Amino acid sequence: xxxxxxxxxxxxxxxxxxxxxxxxLTRIQDILxxxxxxxxxxxxxxxxxxxxxxxxxxxxxxxxxRFESPTETIKELxxxxxxxxxIVRYLTIMLGKEDLEHIAQMKERASQKEAEQVDxxxxxxxxxxx
Numbered sequence: 001x002x003x004x005x006x007x008x009x010x011x012x013x014x015x016x017x018x019x020x021x022x023x024x025l026t027r028i029q030d031i032l033x034x035x036x037x038x039x040x041x042x043x044x045x046x047x048x049x050x051x052x053x054x055x056x057x058x059x060x061x062x063x064x065x066r067f068e069s070p071t072e073t074i075k076e077l078x079x080x081x082x083x084x085x086x087i088v089r090y091l092t093i094m095l096g097k098e099d100l101e102h103i104a105q106m107k108e109r110a111s112q113k114e115a116e117q118v119d120x121x122x123x124x125x126x127x128x129x130x
């Protein structure tokens with residue numbers, strides 16, 4: 001059974017409370033793990049404005065799951081997405097080698113930028129304390 005890399009974007013109803021959102025995201029993680037997936041990354045973008053209204057809602061809570069799993073897992077995952085009323089939209093794609101390299105580069109840039117911000121904040125603190 002070969003495993004492939006996937007990315008699944010999920011948009012939850014933004015009217016949900018934070019606790020309900022966490023419950024749904026945890027349930028998705030559990031489903032992935034029980035079906036043999038190895039989760040490599042979860043990005044929580046939070047509440048964002050939708051490009052167009054979906055089910056009379058103008059905003060949604062975005063989350064992105066990146067994982068490696070057998071192809072059978074995707075069928076089960078998307079079946080559960082369809083049945084879950086808190087999920088407004090979803091999209092699962094298979095990632096190629098180029099996609100994985102691009103994601104790694106983006107993460108590296110983000111970590112470098114974060115390190116630079118921390119360094120500049122530390123140097124500003126030193127200057128103000130002197």
